[in-house]
Amino acid sequence: MAHDAAQNTLPGVSYVMPVLNEVTHVRAAVDSLLQQDYEGPFEVTLALGPSMDGTTELVEELAAVDPRIRVVENVVGSTPAGLNLAIRESRYPIVIRVDAHSVLPADYARIAVETIISTGADNVGGLMDAQGTTPFEKAVARAYGSRIGLGGTKLHVGGEAGPAETVYLGVFVRQRLLDVGLFAEDIKRGQDWELNRRLRASGGTVWFTPELKVTYRPRPNLYRLARQFVSTGVWRGELARRFPSANGVRYFVPPAMVVAVVLGFLVGIAGIVQAVVGAQPWLLLGFAVPVFYALVVVASAVVWGRRDGFRSFLWFLVVLPCIHFCWGIGFLLGFLSLSRNITAHTGR
Template identity: 65%
Template sequence: MGLMQQDDSLPGVSYVMPVLNEVEHVEAAVRSLLAQDYAGEVEVILALGPSIDGTTELIEAMSARDPRIRFLDNPVGSTPAGLNVAIRASVFPVVIRVDAHSVLTPDYTAVAVETLLRTGADNVGGIMLAEGTSAFERAVAFAYGSPVGLGGGSHHVGGEEGPSETAYLGVFQRHRLLEVGLFDEDIKRGQDWELNRRLRQTGGTVWFTPRLTVTYRPRSSLRRLTRQFVATGLWRGELARRFPAQNSVRYFVPPLAVVAMLLGTIAGLVGAITVSLGGAAWPLLGFAVPGLYLLGVIAVALACIPQLGAGAALRLLVVLPCIHIGWGLGFVIGFAKLTRNISYYRGR
């Protein structure tokens, strides 16, 4: 089914969102969907995992107030399973993936559909603009949108419009999702990259445009941030092992840095032992590797004080290592297949 109707009206849009224990954020996310400046028909489909924080009750109340909101059970609870449940239940030719931590700008749908129609792309995505309220969240938001944090991918820092390897969230032609078999439910994180890989392999186009902006609410605690990035690294390592020829070199920078710091620390400790026994001191140079990294983190934090304020900038001393080391360590474990239960890691 084509995107344009026979009377040239705008295509209907189905927003799909997997939700699990998101009582803090989901209402704002859904409200941003219902407030879209878009003339076509819309529906909101929420796939509810087994939440224990009141999320289900909140969504039930929201659905009772607005018939455009539907909810379905996602007993598995994972993101790809929830997305597939919602996509199969959708009725419109355009599917817009939404995250419970995301808030869409009012023109997001209109710009996305216009871009789909203009380019003929299978999937369109834009920029994830992280915004925090607490000092910790502001530090995380800075790391998301900076090359010193997540490496400077276009969906974090922007770039020229055009074909892309992957896309943040995604606005899809529904029939193409069905043709390639929807999301792989065995991949709990990074399933968007893997799906876009299949779209491109079957002749489709994934398109990036900086005109699309999604406000993202970062994790609010160090524990949640650590879990998120260890899980993300685990699955990126798993994907790099499964598809070695299709991964950008930048994915290997954090794990190589983690290995270098680990080896440097071991060498330094060996040096400390040999010096105490009257032996050679040169292995102490190994401490230079983690030392230089820590100096770099401190320099970034100090340089960001005018921009972020002292509270948020100093929290970068914890946030940046959490992101870099958590992601890199997870990658090493996933790539080396050192865990038998990788399917457990969802990054919640």
Template identity: 65%
Template structure:
């Protein structure tokens, strides 16, 4: 029987769940299959799913008493995380995503690293893996510098203190001290929480020894929605905390503005027969960048994934960049609805 010790303290897995019938069983099985010797519980904060997700969870909970569910009254990711954390009992909290699949040694390595470093939060690499050609194309974009900018939790790096971390294994008492996740932030709440942990003298720790399989969105529409929403909230966070958002966050919105202006001015120049036609060089250079970034996909994933990459990569850039502009200049109802501003 697992038991809680100083070396292996009890662990609470917390996961907000909403309409994840495609992924939820694999996500939960990756938790029940951990090789961690200590005690654990799995607390699922359930939103109003309409796709059968909650029925799957109900059946799994009958088979394993470690699995229990609570209601996510707010229905949002931070609201669900906070509800699950408040309902948890153990001193270590492991955040889990319904799209993630943890390797069997994940918890053991995370807790050992947390205790060894004295960090408040430990995270690793989000290793995107797809099944269909579209998903494989998106997964490649996730894990490349051309796609999401090459941050350590996407492409790897050296172990050490970090600005933020993917998912996260937390000291529960520190989560409570800083006030848990900000329920007014729909996306990017992990970055903002880690900001508060660091601001109060804590450490966020990255280790490449932790690698989590992440399942990308399965369609282009879902991908665009994801990145527009993510961009909106990153823009909001950049406006709220200007000194803590590096220049890399402004690259996608500047690229979007540059390409759009290049197309508009170039078209005006072509019609009027003026030098403005050279503005077409900006979108042309961007198109070349996308093609060059797609060459490795052709070699590793095949022609169908490469063709999807030519579409998915600009959708990621433009979705995120356009969302950032909307969020930064407070032009989105998405933010107004969740902040009261």
């Protein structure tokens, strides 16, 4: 009887998940939704993009055995298009965004709904808790969770509950999503930040709570990690160009670092030329910049990378520069309006 009463009084929740070529992770992500301890009604809507790795067959199998799972076809294949399709097909007043790489803890929906009710927020989110299984993935996870890796924002390293610029994933009041026009489909990455910008601009509140912690599975190899961060950087540069007053200084640190290291290296090369021709090689001082950066990477690896063993420590020495340089180069390309050419080849 208590369960039936909760079903009648608690708001229903709609889990929405865009899925594209995620055969490795999507089952665990969906299972984490079905195992939530939230006692209100719920539904799961998967926006299935044109996958080529067996994801389509797996998702159809999941929907066939559980009527609470629905599949909608996302012909465009992009994340924002899939989210909007799933939201439009949903019917409950609370929308919980889920990523196919994420695993929600059993109390996620319950805590999120309680927080929305108690704070009156339009969007509630928490911490992206990156967890790897291989030495490479563990190194990536450590980089994500370190202040030098992704900038030390609350959604990566945690912090006190309160209003925030943006949060990981998000649990939304559905009507407020409709009020501000849903996700911008012309923004392939960073669409959550842009949506939260509109929510806040319209007088709404985006709320961070450390009680919400979502397990995130990092990319499994260096190639896919590099693609991810080039694409992410491109779109962050695009957003910085579109909304200059809404972007903090921290977004400009990686591109500034890339420019400084590259210029320093080139100046150092010029110093070698000076030495060869018999001139005073004062330009060798340019090497101080890349050397300083290398020392920062090594020091960071000692602090964070060594916690998961020697192999993860070695991977951290590679992963951290990969994140910095790919993101920074992508940012510069996006900021210089080259994102259309680049994102066509960087994938989801």
